[in-house]
Amino acid sequence: xxxxxVPTTEAIVTSIVKKGVEAKSDPAAExxxxxxxxxxxxxxxxxxxxxxWGGAALLCLEHxxxxxxxLYPPFLTAMNDPADTVIMLQEMSTVGVGMAVFVTLAxxxxxxxxxxxxxxxxxxxxxxxxEERA
Amino acid sequence: xxxxxxxxxAIICVAIRFLKxxxxxxxxxxxxxxxxxxxxxxxxxxxxxxxxxxxxxxxxADTAAMADDALLGLCVVVLGLVIxxxxxxxxxxxxxxxxx
Numbered sequence: 184x185x186x187x188x189v190p191t192t193e194a195i196v197t198s199i200v201k202k203g204v205e206a207k208s209d210p211a212a213e214x215x216x217x218x219x220x221x222x223x224x225x226x227x228x229x230x231x232x233x234x235x236w237g238g239a240a241l242l243c244l245e246h247x248x249x250x251x252x253x254l255y256p257p258f259l260t261a262m263n264d265p266a267d268t269v270i271m272l273q274e275m276s277t278v279g280v281g282m283a284v285f286v287t288l289a290x291x292x293x294x295x296x297x298x299x300x301x302x303x304x305x306x307x308x309x310x311x312x313x314e315e316r317a
Numbered sequence: 318x319x320x321x322x323x324x325x326x327a328i329i330c331v332a333i334r335f336l337k338x339x340x341x342x343x344x345x346x347x348x349x350x351x352x353x354x355x356x357x358x359x360x361x362x363x364x365x366x367x368x369x370x371x372x373x374x375x376x377x378a379d380t381a382a383m384a385d386d387a388l389l390g391l392c393v394v395v396l397g398l399v400i401x402x403x404x405x406x407x408x409x410x411x412x413x414x415x416x417x
Contacts, residue, residue, distance in 0.1 A: 237352025238359045278366045282359040
């Protein structure tokens with residue numbers, strides 16, 4: 184019941200932060216980072232906003248499919264009944280927040296892997312050439 | 318079933334992203350992969366919430382519900398492709414404007 188609204192809110196906040204980072208970014212520094220196989224914070228934030236907005240849009244379709252969201256006011260069918268509204272808010276605070284946290288955690292893992300990717304690639308190449316020599 | 322179909326779509330997009338990097342960069346396959354991955358992760362949380370309430374993680378016993386979920390999964394994949402198509406059009410137009 185409208186649990187996708189919590190990741191949508193996080194997507195809005197993250198998009199605003201990303202705009203701020205873009206405004207302060209230096210294209211020359213970003214080009215240097217790209218050459219060394221690293222990623223700028225603008226790129227890393229675009230992964231998070233992509234997952235949040237994309238996930239929210241696709242989950243919105245699921246909620247429309249199940250009749251929990253309609254395309255006219257009040258848009259959320261649970262708002263028609265106070266008892267359903269309480270359940271909806273409970274779901275948003277548990278499942279909705281859980282969704283936002285889980286996607287953010289997955290993004291943190293992606294960022295950690297991306298930051299260490301050049302070192303991992305070097306280690307794999309060194310391992311391969313040692314194998315070929317042996 | 319929706320989770321399974323979306324997760325498969327995400328895995329295919331990620332595979333294309335890493336196996337054909339030039340093609341993936343030209344056609345923004347990364348954006349498509351992120352959409353499906355985000356949705357799959359969110360549905361995972363939904364599945365865990367169902368488990369906590371004593372329901373199955375993925376509904377496989379009820380054939381009618383499973384078929385409905387599968388159809389929803391296909392519609393979700395189509396919607397993802399539509400959004401990706403719009404992204405490609407917008408990027409193409411902005412590149413044309415920047416060149417002009």
